[in-house]
Amino acid sequence: MINDKVRMFLLPPLFNAAVRAGASIMQVYKNRDDYDISLKSDRTPITIADRLAHKVIREYLGPTRIPVLSEEGREMLYDERRNWELYWLVDPLDGTVEFIKGNNEFTVNIALMENNVCMGAVIYVPFYEKMYVAGRNAGTFLKEHVAPDAAADYSYERIVEGFRPLPLAGPPSRPLRVAVSRSHQTPETHEHIARLRERFPDLEVVEQGSSYKFCMLAEGQADYYVRTTRTFEWDTAAGELILAEAGGSTRSLPDGRALRYNEEDLRNPWFVCRSKFCKV
Numbered sequence: 001m002i003n004d005k006v007r008m009f010l011l012p013p014l015f016n017a018a019v020r021a022g023a024s025i026m027q028v029y030k031n032r033d034d035y036d037i038s039l040k041s042d043r044t045p046i047t048i049a050d051r052l053a054h055k056v057i058r059e060y061l062g063p064t065r066i067p068v069l070s071e072e073g074r075e076m077l078y079d080e081r082r083n084w085e086l087y088w089l090v091d092p093l094d095g096t097v098e099f100i101k102g103n104n105e106f107t108v109n110i111a112l113m114e115n116n117v118c119m120g121a122v123i124y125v126p127f128y129e130k131m132y133v134a135g136r137n138a139g140t141f142l143k144e145h146v147a148p149d150a151a152a153d154y155s156y157e158r159i160v161e162g163f164r165p166l167p168l169a170g171p172p173s174r175p176l177r178v179a180v181s182r183s184h185q186t187p188e189t190h191e192h193i194a195r196l197r198e199r200f201p202d203l204e205v206v207e208q209g210s211s212y213k214f215c216m217l218a219e220g221q222a223d224y225y226v227r228t229t230r231t232f233e234w235d236t237a238a239g240e241l242i243l244a245e246a247g248g249s250t251r252s253l254p255d256g257r258a259l260r261y262n263e264e265d266l267r268n269p270w271f272v273c274r275s276k277f278c279k280v
Contacts, residue, residue, distance in 0.1 A: 007120060007135055008156050010064065010112060014122055015131065015159050017060040018108045019152035021053040021092055022126030025106070026148045028052065029099065029127075046072070049099060053092035053108065056150075061088055066112075069262070071234045078264045089113050089261065091234040095210030097183045104128070105182065105209030111237035116261040121238035123211055132215045132242050133163070140166045140218050140245040166246040167220035171277040175202040179216055179225040179273075182207040188228040188270075196224070196280065214239025217275040218246035224280050225273040228253070233266045240273075247276025 028049035054072035061068060069081060070090040081087070088110060093099060095106035104127040112120040123132045126148045134140040141163035178196060180189055197203055206222050214236075216222040236259060240250045250259060253270035274280060 007138070010120065011133070011135075011159060012154055012156055013061055013064055014110055014112060014120060015133065015154055016152045017057045018110050018122045018124035018131065019146060019149055019154070020060055021056045021108045022124050023148035023150040023152070024052040024056050025049045025093055025099070025108070026126050027150075029102075047093070047096060047099065050093045050096060054090075057088075057090055057092055057108075057110065064088075069234070071232065074232075074266065081262060082264075084113075084262065085115055087113050087262075089118075089234050089237045091211070091232075091238075094235060095212075098209030101183075103182075103209065105212060107210045107212055109211050109234060109238040111234075111241065113237065113261060118237045118241040118261070121241040123215055123238050123242060125212055125215070130215075132166075132218065133159070134238075134242040134245040136241065136245070138245065140242050142166055142168070142219065166218045166242075167276055169220050172220060172223070175204050176200045176224065176279060177204045177206050177222040179206045179208055179213040179222040181213070181227065181229065182209045184227075184229040186228050189226060192226050192228065200279070211235060211239040214243045214250075214273065217248050217273055217278075218243045220275060220277065223275045223278045226253075227272075228270045231268045231271075233259075233261050233263070233268060236268055236271070237261060243273055243275070248278070249274050 054070055058068055066086050066088055068088045068090055091109040094109050098105040108124040110122050111118045119136045121134045129146050131143045131146045143163055213225045250271055250273045253272055
């Protein structure tokens with residue numbers, strides 16, 4: 001089991017890898033004519049920013065000698081990874097569609113997995129300079145004004161300085177806020193919200209790209225998140241821990257089970273997330 005001393009040792013590489021990847025992403029983001037967009041085998045888009053962020057993370061985390069399972073390395077055989085006790089689960093650029101659209105809603109997701117359970121996680125939102133950090137049984141924290149930096153070298157002490165524990169406030173007095181993907185909605189998404197609206201007629205729908213939706217629930221900006229389109233393990237691992245350590249939960253649809261990791265098929269089931277104060 002990862003102890004506090006190991007956690008302190010691994011937090012700086014986890015944090016700095018995300019900040020450095022964010023810097024490579026933002027460098028490309030400033031040059032809209034040079035995205036070098038192509039399609040992966042599943043017909044989803046990939047850009048030069050995805051590739052650069054993946055390279056930065058792999059190189060920076062290399063000295064930890066912990067293997068990396070990444071969206072951009074998804075072709076790794078199950079027999080090669082099935083017995084890993086410790087590994088990094090990474091989405092170098094979550095929200096590629098939003099990145100291409102230029103709406104700033106993209107993140108870097110890195111999760112530290114032990115026996116297929118997330119023990120530590122960061123989600124970095126480089127455009128907004130926000131970093132969300134969680135440790136299992138240690139809480140979730142927000143650190144703001146973390147500028148993208150290709151040479152980021154934060155120490156443990158500097159990382160935790162100014163941490164704000166999540167959620168940021170108590171139960172909200174506003175109507176129920178339901179988060180959905182901006183670019184990945186289905187008839188099932190709309191039907192699910194329609195059923196919620198029967199109980200909460202004044203609910204508000206919030207469209208948002210990337211894993212930032214998990215962070216919105218962890219903060220208390222939104223209460224409920226439903227996903228009825230395909231996601232992969234690297235899309236949820238970091239966000240799930242960040243939400244859980246802020247008092248929320250993630251469960252599969254329709255059976256309400258916990259999500260599983262390092263499966264032979266890396267695709268997730270549909271799922272719903274609830275914030276700490278969710279009324280649903």
